[in-house]
Amino acid sequence: MSETNTVLIGKKPVMNYVLACITLFHGGAKEVMVKARGRAISRAVDVVEVVRRRFLPDVKVKSVGIGTEQIAPAEEGGTPTNVSTIEITLAR
Numbered sequence: 001m002s003e004t005n006t007v008l009i010g011k012k013p014v015m016n017y018v019l020a021c022i023t024l025f026h027g028g029a030k031e032v033m034v035k036a037r038g039r040a041i042s043r044a045v046d047v048v049e050v051v052r053r054r055f056l057p058d059v060k061v062k063s064v065g066i067g068t069e070q071i072a073p074a075e076e077g078g079t080p081t082n083v084s085t086i087e088i089t090l091a092r
Contacts, residue, residue, distance in 0.1 A: 009036035037085040062091040
């Protein structure tokens, strides 16, 4: 799967990301990956559920991957921070 079929979740409203997923599927994508980290993880789950239940009932969750990224400290001498990540792959 190419990186162009990836939706990165941030602080925007859920429906913006839902529209992005739907646009990718209508553009011919067989799979769309939804990625988020930190506090945006719950928004990513909301996006996937809205896409599946409201707009594209034929879309299934193919895989869910979770992990942790280590973020460099903001200032020199600080301790690195761990941030949780999630990758949800949707497939038609």
